[in-house]
Structures are given as C-alpha cells and as structure tokens.
Amino acid sequence: MNELSKSHLKELCKLKQKKFRETTGKVIIEGTRLIDQLLQSKIILEEIYTSNADKLENSDYSSSKIFHAEEFQLEKLCSTKHPQDIAALIEAKTNPIKDKKFLLYLDGIGEPGNLGTIIRTAVAAGISGIILSPDCCEVFNPKVIRASLGTVFFLPMEIHDENWLKMQDAKIIVTTLNKSLSLFDLKRPEGNIILVLGSEAEGVRKEIIELADFKVKIPISKNIESMNVAVAAGIAMYHLMLTDEHGK
Amino acid sequence: MNELSKSHLKELCKLKQKKFRETTGKVIIEGTRLIDQLLQSKIILEEIYTSNADKLENSDYSSSKIFHAEEFQLEKLCSTKHPQDIAALIEAKTNPIKDKKFLLYLDGIGEPGNLGTIIRTAVAAGISGIILSPDCCEVFNPKVIRASLGTVFFLPMEIHDENWLKMQDAKIIVTTLNKSLSLFDLKRPEGNIILVLGSEAEGVRKEIIELADFKVKIPISKNIESMNVAVAAGIAMYHLMLTDEHGK
Numbered sequence: 001m002n003e004l005s006k007s008h009l010k011e012l013c014k015l016k017q018k019k020f021r022e023t024t025g026k027v028i029i030e031g032t033r034l035i036d037q038l039l040q041s042k043i044i045l046e047e048i049y050t051s052n053a054d055k056l057e058n059s060d061y062s063s064s065k066i067f068h069a070e071e072f073q074l075e076k077l078c079s080t081k082h083p084q085d086i087a088a089l090i091e092a093k094t095n096p097i098k099d100k101k102f103l104l105y106l107d108g109i110g111e112p113g114n115l116g117t118i119i120r121t122a123v124a125a126g127i128s129g130i131i132l133s134p135d136c137c138e139v140f141n142p143k144v145i146r147a148s149l150g151t152v153f154f155l156p157m158e159i160h161d162e163n164w165l166k167m168q169d170a171k172i173i174v175t176t177l178n179k180s181l182s183l184f185d186l187k188r189p190e191g192n193i194i195l196v197l198g199s200e201a202e203g204v205r206k207e208i209i210e211l212a213d214f215k216v217k218i219p220i221s222k223n224i225e226s227m228n229v230a231v232a233a234g235i236a237m238y239h240l241m242l243t244d245e246h247g248k
Numbered sequence: 249m250n251e252l253s254k255s256h257l258k259e260l261c262k263l264k265q266k267k268f269r270e271t272t273g274k275v276i277i278e279g280t281r282l283i284d285q286l287l288q289s290k291i292i293l294e295e296i297y298t299s300n301a302d303k304l305e306n307s308d309y310s311s312s313k314i315f316h317a318e319e320f321q322l323e324k325l326c327s328t329k330h331p332q333d334i335a336a337l338i339e340a341k342t343n344p345i346k347d348k349k350f351l352l353y354l355d356g357i358g359e360p361g362n363l364g365t366i367i368r369t370a371v372a373a374g375i376s377g378i379i380l381s382p383d384c385c386e387v388f389n390p391k392v393i394r395a396s397l398g399t400v401f402f403l404p405m406e407i408h409d410e411n412w413l414k415m416q417d418a419k420i421i422v423t424t425l426n427k428s429l430s431l432f433d434l435k436r437p438e439g440n441i442i443l444v445l446g447s448e449a450e451g452v453r454k455e456i457i458e459l460a461d462f463k464v465k466i467p468i469s470k471n472i473e474s475m476n477v478a479v480a481a482g483i484a485m486y487h488l489m490l491t492d493e494h495g496k
Contacts, residue, residue, distance in 0.1 A: 234479035
C-alpha cells in the first residue's frame with residue numbers, strides 16, 4: 001500500500017471547492033457506509049485513502065488504487081468535522097436519463113440537505129430520473145452526496161432549463177401553495193409525467209407554472225405557511241406512484 | 249429603547265447551551281421570519297434585541313421589552329453564522345397534549361434537522377401532538393426550532409418512555425423496514441391512533457415494536473436501504489390522515 005504524499009493530498013483537498021470538482025470531474029466521498037454502498041452498486045472508486053487497512057478486508061476494493069493516509073490527512077481531506085477512517089476518489093458524473101415514464105423536475109432547490117434527501121427519496125419511490133434547473137445547488141456538494149446516501153452516483157440526472165420542459169411529451173404536474181386542486185384528488189395521468197417542485201423560498205417560477213397541465217397542492221393546516229420541500233416531494237412522488245400501481 | 253448591556257448579553261449567551269436552557273426555561277430565537285410568525289401565533293416574546301429598530305414598526309411587539317443591540321452583539325447571541333438583525337427571548341415550554349386522536353411517538357430521533365422537520369410536517373398534517381422518547385434530541389435546540397419554523401412553541405408535545413405507550417387506549421402503528429404490511433394497505437383504524445417512528449440509525453426499539461397493533465413499512469426500491477425519517481413521517485401521517493377523511 002502506498003503512502004498518501006503531501007502533494008497528492010494537496011491536489012485532493014482542492015476538490016472541496018466546486019470549481020475544482022467541475023474542472024477535474026472528480027469528487028471525494030467519505031465514510032465506510034457510503035463507500036460500501038457504492039461498491040455494492042458496482043460503482044468504481046478510483047482511489048481509496050484509509051488509516052485503517054483492516055477495513056479493506058470485508059469488501060471488494062480490487063479495482064481501486066489504495067493509499068495509507070494518516071488521521072490528520074483524512075481530517076484535511078474530508079468535509080465532515082469528525083471524519084471516519086476512510087475516504088475515496090470517484091468520478092463526479094451523473095447518468096443520462098433514458099426512461100422518461102416518471103421524472104422529477106427541481107426548480108431552484110438551493111439547500112444541499114433538501115436536494116440530497118429528494119434524490120434519496122426519488123430512488124426509494126422508484127422514480128426514473130431527475131431534471132435539475134441550472135440554479136439548483138451542485139449535486140456533488142458533499143452535503144448533497146451525504147443526504148442522498150450516495151444515490152447521486154446512480155440515479156439518472158440531467159440539468160435543463162424550462163425550454164427543455166416545453167419539448168417533452170409528458171403531462172406536467174406542478175406543486176404550488178396557492179392553487180386549489182388537492183394532490184390527493186389527482187390520479188396519475190396516463191403516459192409520461194413530470195412532477196415539478198420549486199425552491200424553498202420562492203416555490204416554482206411563474207414561467208414553469210404556466211407550462212403545467214395540473215397545478216396541485218398538498219393540503220396543509222392554516223397554522224403553518226408551508227412544508228419542507230423534501231417532505232412534499234416524498235408525499236407527491238408516493239401518491240403518484242401508488243395511484244398508478246394500485247389504481248386507486 | 250434600552251441598550252443591551254454587556255452583562256445582560258453574557259447571561260443570554262449562556263442559553264446557547266442546553267443545560268442553561270433547561271435550568272432557566274428560556275431560549276433565544278433568531279430572525280425576522282420566525283419572530284413574526286410567533287407573534288402572529290400570539291406567542292409572547294419576553295425580550296427583543298435588534299440593531300434595526302425600523303423592523304419593529306410593522307408588527308405588534310407591545311408585550312415585549314425591547315433592547316437595541318449592536319451587530320457584533322447579535323453575532324455573539326445567535327447560533328447562525330450570519331445572523332439577521334433581530335433576535336428574541338422566549339419561554340422554552342411545550343404545550344401539554346389534550347387531544348389524543350392522532351399522536352406521533354418519536355423513538356430516539358437524534359438529528360435536529362429531522363426532528364424540526366417532523367414537527368413542522370406534523371403541524372401541516374394536522375396531527376394533535378407529539379410524544380418524544382427521553383433520548384430524542386432537545387426540542388429547543390436552535391436547529392430544531394429553525395427546521396420546525398417555530399412550531400415547537402405551539403404544537404402540543406410531551407416526553408415519555410415506552411411505559412406511557414402501554415397505558416394508552418389507542419391503536420399503535422409502528423413503522424419498520426422489515427415487516428411486510430405496506431403502509432398503503434392499512435386504513436386508519438377506528439378510535440385514537442399513535443404512529444411510531446424510530447431513530448435514523450436503529451429504527452424503532454424492539455420493546456416498542458412489541459407493543460404494535462400494526463407494523464407497517466413504506467415500500468422502497470431495492471436500490472436503497474432506507475428513506476429519510478422526516479420524509480417517511482410525512483408520507484405516513486398524510487396517508488393516515490387521508491384514509492380517515494376521504495374514507496379511501
């Protein structure tokens with residue numbers, strides 16, 4: 001096993017910044033659970049850095065180049081305050097969308113925890129892919145990766161503006177706070193659908209609301225002005241999935 | 249308007265620590281949006297600290313004692329990195345549960361953002377109250393307050409262990425990852441119900457699973473091991489609310 005050199009570490013630490021992730025197309029991931037999960041999903045880890053080589057005995061790391069890293073090196077490399085004893089280098093690449101049966105369009109989701117949670121929930125619900133508006137936060141932000149449980153690396157995702165939406169042969173369902181049709185009164189329309197959720201502060205932009213075939217809201221108590229966007233996304237995705245399968 | 253003195257600020261800063269919140273029964277809340285929301289809900293703010301007195305013209309702060317605070321004082325007082333120009337002192341007190349029609353029992357929710365989001369969603373869904381196990385994170389943690397949009401101050405909440413559950417005249421519905429009844433195949437039972445959600449890492453403890461009248465799971469794709477607990481809570485609360493109202 002090679003030692004992690006000072007100059008190598010310095011290069012890797014640059015990947016904490018978005019601009020270096022974008023120019024190199026690489027990102028650092030952290031922690032045993034995430035790394036094991038990605039290995040199980042057959043995702044290739046280019047390099048692995050660990051202070052505890054015993055960890056490597058249980059999993060198949062054979063396609064990765066392995067480096068011994070000191071604890072202080074892992075602390076520098078990782079974005080969590082108390083990093084675990086393993087990190088890895090992986091290609092920052094999303095998969096293209098092939099199946100368009102049920103897509104999610106995210107319009108300006110800005111909070112990394114929300115974006116990651118939505119991606120995780122989309123995988124759980126069996127959604128075929130996510131389209132992100134250009135102003136969504138970066139999917140390879142370490143907080144997004146963590147909240148997504150690593151699903152950013154396999155759920156198909158693409159970035160498009162509203163012009164893309166105009167060209168789709170799909171029913172567009174937009175969630176809003178104001179319009180009066182309850183989500184629960186909408187059955188999943190026939191054919192392809194695109195469910196749209198908007199930013200935490202502003203909701204879905206007007207230009208996109210105008211493209212909607214259906215405007216729906218999740219009914220909420222008058223004691224509160226809105227619900228968390230990741231929770232709303234989960235409720236809406238499951239409702240639309242189930243009204244299909246169960247024919248409710 | 250009084251100036252915020254050095255010694256007063258020093259005392260207030262102690263409230264960043266859980267033990268002082270518990271001994272004094274007070275907590276600091278931050279930001280215009282949250283403060284306005286609580287005023288609208290007729291919750292009394294004991295003291296207000298602001299660097300921008302113009303803010304006070306639009307709302308009714310008449311029952312609060314108001315202090316002028318410098319920006320650096322607000323920075324010391326607040327737990328956010330870039331605090332806004334207003335903060336307030338409020339009683340750290342939850343309301344007792346009266347209506348037991350539909351309660352949520354949270355077993356060891358440890359992450360403040362999740363707890364706050366669950367409380368916010370419970371208010372949105374119209375749940376009558378939340379029971380927290382003694383090992384849940386503190387509801388007056390600033391991150392919980394923020395994620396809850398301040399609803400911690402009005403949603404009825406109590407802390408009880410599993411012995412409390414045993415004494416309730418209610419159907420207990422426990423969410424698990426393993427058992428085979430789909431949540432969506434369960435109609436809301438007659439009478440009072442208690443929906444139980446477990447910790448992020450461990451789920452619901454065995455002692456509580458044993459008390460269940462119904463064990464349910466939210467069906468998830470085989471590509472992922474679990475969903476976020478706040479999203480799961482939202483999906484389950486809305487499902488049970490709706491199967492009641494709509495008689496689905």
